[in-house]
Amino acid sequence: MNDIIRPVNLDETDLSQFKVHLADCIILTHDHKLLMQQRPESWGQYAGVLNIFGGHVEENETVLKGLIREIREETGGIIRQEDLTFIGAITEAFTNYTELVHVYFWHDRHKTITGCYEAESVTYDRVEDALAHPKIMDYTVWALKEAQKKNLL
Numbered sequence: 077m078n079d080i081i082r083p084v085n086l087d088e089t090d091l092s093q094f095k096v097h098l099a100d101c102i103i104l105t106h107d108h109k110l111l112m113q114q115r116p117e118s119w120g121q122y123a124g125v126l127n128i129f130g131g132h133v134e135e136n137e138t139v140l141k142g143l144i145r146e147i148r149e150e151t152g153g154i155i156r157q158e159d160l161t162f163i164g165a166i167t168e169a170f171t172n173y174t175e176l177v178h179v180y181f182w183h184d185r186h187k188t189i190t191g192c193y194e195a196e197s198v199t200y201d202r203v204e205d206a207l208a209h210p211k212i213m214d215y216t217v218w219a220l221k222e223a224q225k226k227n228l229l
Contacts, residue, residue, distance in 0.1 A: 081218045084165040084176060094167065094176040099143035100130030100215075101180045102163065102223050103151070105199065106187040110206055110229065112216075113150070113195035126198065126209040128179075128216050139178045147182070152190030155182055163222045166215055179219045181228045203229050 091097075103111040115125045129150045133142035144155045163179040191197070200206040203220050223229045 080169045080214050082167050082169075082173060084167055086165055091176065094174060096171075096175040097133040097139060097142075098131060098175060098177045099133050099139045099146060099180070100128050100177055100219070101143055101147055101160075101182050102128050102219055102229070103147070103153070103189070104181070104183040104229065105189065106184050109199040109201060110203060110220075111151070111184075111189070111192075112198045112200065112206060113192055114198050114211075115195050119195075124211045126206065126212040126216065127195075128219060129194075133178075143178070143180060150194045151192060152188070153182075153184055154186075154188040159183070159185075161226070161228060163219055163226070163228075166218060168215055177215055179215070179222070181223050181226075183228075 105111050112126055112128055115122045117123045129147055130143060131146045133139050140157055147153045147155055159182055161181040163181055165176055165178050167173040167176050203224060206212065207217060207220060
């Protein structure tokens with residue numbers, strides 16, 4: 077693995093060393109399409125970037141509760157905790173390895189997603205098409221490849 081993305085073993089790491097915890101999710105729609113979001117061109121340094129859904133875990137919130145809240149806010153989707161699959165945790169060079177991203181997978185089998193409320197929704201039939209996007213986030217590439225290894229996509 078390169079130095080841009082560092083996988084983190086949660087069982088062997090002092091999690092208090094990370095200033096920020098994020099919870100993000102790869103989403104497969106009810107009809108087996110990869111749902112992602114593309115930031116608008118007005119999004120500053122992240123203009124046009126393709127990413128998965130999720131965000132910051134708030135103070136006094138567990139990672140799972142933060143993830144479920146973020147997905148609800150960003151897609152309207154209703155996630156049951158037992159429907160989530162943990163992909164892994166990573167930290168990134170651009171944060172000086174001070175932020176920890178907990179990445180999950182969710183298949184919206186029950187068709188609960190109502191929209192995309194933070195950026196423009198983008199769907200892909202094939203992971204390879206998403207990976208070919210010129211502005212895909214590094215950790216999103218990592219997450220998609222990990223999900224493929226686990227036969228989730």
